[in-house]
Amino acid sequence: MKCPRCDGNKIEVIATSPVGNVWEVYECMDCFYSWRSTETPHIHDKFKLKKEQIDNLQVIPPIPPLDK
Amino acid sequence: MAKVYQDLRSFLSTLEENGQLVRIKEEVNPEPDIAAAGRAAANIENGPAVLFEKVKGYPYSVVTNVHGSWANHALMLGMDKTATTKEQFHEINRRWERFPVKPEILKREEAPCKENTIDKAEDINLFEILPLYRINDQDGGFFLSKASIITADPNEPDNFDKLNVGTYRIQVKGKNRVGIQALAFHDIAIQLEAAERKNEKVPICITVGNSPLVTYMASTPVMYTQNEYEFVGALQDGVPAQIVKSDLYENLYVPAGSEVVLEGYIEPRVREVEGPFGEFPGSYSGARRQCVITITHVTHRTNPIFENLYLGIPWTEIDYLMALNTSVPLYQQIKRDFPEVQAVNAMYTHGMGCIISTKVRFGGFGKEVAFRLLSTPHGGSYSKIIIIVDEFVDPFNLPQVMWALTTRVRPDKDVVVIPNCPGMPLDPSSYPAGMHSKLIIDATTPKDPEPNPREVELLEPPVGYEKYEALIRKLMSEM
Numbered sequence: 001m002k003c004p005r006c007d008g009n010k011i012e013v014i015a016t017s018p019v020g021n022v023w024e025v026y027e028c029m030d031c032f033y034s035w036r037s038t039e040t041p042h043i044h045d046k047f048k049l050k051k052e053q054i055d056n057l058q059v060i061p062p063i064p065p066l067d068k
Numbered sequence: 069m070a071k072v073y074q075d076l077r078s079f080l081s082t083l084e085e086n087g088q089l090v091r092i093k094e095e096v097n098p099e100p101d102i103a104a105a106g107r108a109a110a111n112i113e114n115g116p117a118v119l120f121e122k123v124k125g126y127p128y129s130v131v132t133n134v135h136g137s138w139a140n141h142a143l144m145l146g147m148d149k150t151a152t153t154k155e156q157f158h159e160i161n162r163r164w165e166r167f168p169v170k171p172e173i174l175k176r177e178e179a180p181c182k183e184n185t186i187d188k189a190e191d192i193n194l195f196e197i198l199p200l201y202r203i204n205d206q207d208g209g210f211f212l213s214k215a216s217i218i219t220a221d222p223n224e225p226d227n228f229d230k231l232n233v234g235t236y237r238i239q240v241k242g243k244n245r246v247g248i249q250a251l252a253f254h255d256i257a258i259q260l261e262a263a264e265r266k267n268e269k270v271p272i273c274i275t276v277g278n279s280p281l282v283t284y285m286a287s288t289p290v291m292y293t294q295n296e297y298e299f300v301g302a303l304q305d306g307v308p309a310q311i312v313k314s315d316l317y318e319n320l321y322v323p324a325g326s327e328v329v330l331e332g333y334i335e336p337r338v339r340e341v342e343g344p345f346g347e348f349p350g351s352y353s354g355a356r357r358q359c360v361i362t363i364t365h366v367t368h369r370t371n372p373i374f375e376n377l378y379l380g381i382p383w384t385e386i387d388y389l390m391a392l393n394t395s396v397p398l399y400q401q402i403k404r405d406f407p408e409v410q411a412v413n414a415m416y417t418h419g420m421g422c423i424i425s426t427k428v429r430f431g432g433f434g435k436e437v438a439f440r441l442l443s444t445p446h447g448g449s450y451s452k453i454i455i456i457v458d459e460f461v462d463p464f465n466l467p468q469v470m471w472a473l474t475t476r477v478r479p480d481k482d483v484v485v486i487p488n489c490p491g492m493p494l495d496p497s498s499y500p501a502g503m504h505s506k507l508i509i510d511a512t513t514p515k516d517p518e519p520n521p522r523e524v525e526l527l528e529p530p531v532g533y534e535k536y537e538a539l540i541r542k543l544m545s546e547m
């Protein structure tokens with residue numbers, strides 16, 4: 001299975017439905033996109049992520065310097 | 069004495085008794101049904117809260133649109149559900165004066181939020197406790213959009229005044245891992261920075277499903293040293309909020325009636341991809357690298373109810389939630405220095421649009437009042453379209469505000485733009501994100517020494533109009 005957002009292949013099952021066996025939830029361990037097996041994710045182009053983009057995303061809030 | 073709620077459940081009962089809560093008994097799919105109902109409820113005039121009793125694959129129920137109409141908002145305050153927005157504004161201001169009202173600290177065994185405990189991190193599975201779902205189609209995952217989050221100041225951990233209760237979106241990233249959006253100008257970011265400078269974890273409690281005024285105060289911009297629980301007591305007209313100590317942290321207190329309490333810590337100096345998320349400006353905020361929380365302890369009520377909020381193109385539930393709770397603190401902060409100010413309507417997109425009515429003491433006074441708004445902690449970054457009207461204009465009556473604009477404003481001198489000021493980064497017109505220009509429109513009548521060469525006399529209603537208003541209403545109701 002591939003991540004619908006970043007094409008990464010480190011996908012984990014983070015949940016299975018607590019009642020019945022009706023769905024699972026998957027998460028990409030590269031970009032943390034998550035989706036349910038009952039969904040068909042269609043990520044718009046502007047929200048797709050490449051590895052370089054992930055590394056360069058804005059950091060909120062900025063990390064302050066360590067106290068000396 | 070106004071009716072007071074110490075938990076979500078008692079408020080849901082009141083909503084139901086007043087025809088302001090509907091139950092969906094049939095099983096629904098998590099996507100897209102729950103979000104779709106949130107949008108639908110917002111489209112309906114005086115829309116109700118919507119309770120989903122059964123969600124496919126989950127054991128518990130979900131409620132949405134709890135704050136999502138003026139009727140629900142009035143009931144939250146214990147007022148009649150027909151109370152107007154302006155009446156509610158003045159009532160909140162009256163109660164505001166009661167601040168601070170010390171909360172009542174319950175014993176652990178008295179607090180409903182402690183009915184069930186999960187004390188091993190490896191036993192925690194958020195999906196077993198909360199019926200999580202996607203809110204907007206392009207959201208990066210499942211979010212808690214309405215949780216009240218409690219943190220303390222790492223440099224003064226026992227200072228109760230600096231205990232912060234705030235609303236920050238939470239993205240679920242695993243059975244016991246979540247992301248949080250802590251924007252730099254909010255209180256939690258001050259605490260986070262102090263801890264990260266020392267490379268220390270930030271103890272945190274995430275509370276879901278609260279009494280309506282706890283949620284309300286969590287998203288109200290009050291000063292850093294003002295405790296939100298002491299405001300809940302004020303807005304409950306003097307009835308203290310009931311709180312209880314967190315299980316993990318001696319100095320953190322959570323609402324005693326919460327449906328679910330997640331306890332853990334923010335990992336210092338770690339940022340991971342979070343978002344996108346459909347945000348209050350009616351568009352998505354993109355993916356960013358934001359903080360991560362590990363949850364190590366959970367308590368919850370038996371059969372917890374997951375309260376969550378839909379956001380769409382305004383107005384939706386979030387707009388009701390942060391309408392008067394933005395207007396009142398701004399009014400209170402400005403009025404302290406300018407008692408001439410009559411009312412503040414900051415209901416548009418969390419105060420990005422703001423209308424202030426004021427008496428005018430001297431020429432240029434309207435602009436001075438606008439500058440004061442722009443020097444409040446919230447108005448400084450959020451407010452960008454500022455309209456100042458005379459004291460006889462009701463800022464909550466938009467047609468009247470348009471009248472003031474069309475008849476009082478001379479664009480060449482009354483409209484100013486101030487470039488390169490702080491801005492609200494989630495506002496898509498802010499560029500670079502976090503910077504903006506400010507527009508001030510002074511629609512007040514000129515006052516000495518500003519010349520007013522064409523002074524006018526305002527029209528007065530004919531004598532006896534009140535009598536006719538009552539008569540016409542009566543005749544209409546009999547038709």
Ligand SMILES: Cc1cc2nc3c(=O)[nH]c(=O)nc-3n(C[C@H](O)[C@H](O)[C@H](O)COP(=O)(O)O)c2cc1C
Pocket residue numbers: 213214232233234235236237238249250251252253254255256286287288289290377386389390
């Ligand atoms: C439903 C809702 C969601 C919000 N989400 C966030 C958020 O993710 N991050 C944030 O910094 N502020 C968010 N806010 C705004 C703050 O909660 C609000 O401005 C509050 O006054 C902040 O208080 P503080 O300055 O005491 O932290 C949200 C508000 C509401 C009503």
Ligand SMILES: [Zn+2]
Pocket residue numbers: 003004005006007008028029030031032033
């Ligand atoms: Zn991915």
